[in-house]
Amino acid sequence: MKPVLSLENIKKTYTEDGVTCNTLSGVSFDVFQSEILCIMGPSGCGKSTLLRIIEKLDSEYNGSVCKHQIKDGKSPKNAMIFQEHALFPWLTVFDNIIYGLRLKAEDVSEDEAVSRVNSLLSITRLDKFSDSYPRQLSGGMKQRVSVARALAIRPDILLMDEPFSALDPFTRRELQDEILRIRTEMDMTIVLVTHNPEEAVYLADRVIMLSERPSSVSKIIQVCLPYPRNPADPGFLAVREEISGMVRKQNTENSV
């Protein structure tokens, strides 16, 4: 398998009011093309920080984030979905989704942009809400809009920071299935942060466990189950138990 992204020895310290907080202490791993990679770890260990570093929203760190060339020699394009949906409340659903395509960075004609947005609206089943404002949508619909907004620029790598954690189980499963479908359709690589072992096993090809802060990679788990996965399947349950066990262990070590 070919890596599209290599992280090497990423270190990050926050300094606030003279107090330094050692967050990441040398995180290294590869992300392979077309895989779904889940990142797990205790709360506050630096998962969001790591995604922000990959997305180049944060440039104050040590180590290197290296993107490898993919098909026809171009460097892969990232997009990110944030922990909170962060829609622009003054724009309609349509205008939120088309936002990235109207920036100079995306060299897309208006016609092309509109047709892309329309197809995303139907993929995410938001057709009827094209002219609604974010305040008129439910939590699940808002998260779908932010998925569509990130997909509009046709990223090769999609970074997601606990995208579904605020949703009810039914909506969450619906969106997870959508993500699985979209990734096969669009041939994307997905890096997803989650707290939920079941979500990790349902989606991931590989799960990376980060340790308590200052954190580094403590374990990488290969999930060798065929898609679509069945959460009631014994194989599924076994992997989920393995991961839950590790999370529990981390938590108890933490409280000692």
Added chain:
Amino acid sequence: MAPIQNYRIRECLKGFAIIILLLASWEAAALIIQNNYILPQLSAIFDVLIHPFEPVLGGDSLISDTYVSLAEVMSGFLCAAALAIPVGLLIGWSKEVRSYLNPVIQILRPVPPIAWMPFAIAWFGIGSNSILFIIMVGAFFPILINTTDGVNSVRRQWIDVSRMLHATQFEIIKTVVVPGALPGIWTGLRVSFGVAWMCVVAAEMLPGASAGLGFIIMYAYNLGQLQVIGAGVIIIGLIGLCADMIFRMGQKRFFAWQGSE
């Protein structure tokens, strides 16, 4: 629906009841005192108000004075906005600019605009240019402060989304910072229009003015025509109220998204 409307009507009636009570006490006091130089009767005030196009005290009509004041306020207000909004955006956006400008602003802001009048007269001469300057000074700071606050209220996540989609610095300001700060800017405009309106009346009361609502009030005082003063005060109040209502309606109409997040 019906109970809500009844409720609204009741709330309105409460306010009106107090206004009527005040007017009635005024009229009663006027009838008891019987002295036009202290308290003119309401009928005399309304007599002036219902003939807005007729010359008052041998000068211009009330309408034309109102027009003069409004025109001065509008031009001063617009100039102030044209200056304060960009500066406010800059201060809100750039820490560097803020450190340079903040101390000056904090020192100048508490100065009542009218205190600049002598300087204004020295620089711009007696008359409407000086008044315009005073209005600009008065209108400038509320817009500036609220624009800066508006920029600071822009959520970091929105800017992150924009950067994530590879927006340039200019695009971030144009598509995220300005729209996000707009409710704050609008509040600034509303407050500043009120201040500008007070400034114009005060400035016109000073020597050198030859028209406007402030001028007519001062002029009527010198002639002992208190009913004209009463009429002027009522017009000033009503116009201030109308302007505020228009801004409030705009706020509801354009910024319904605010606070919904």
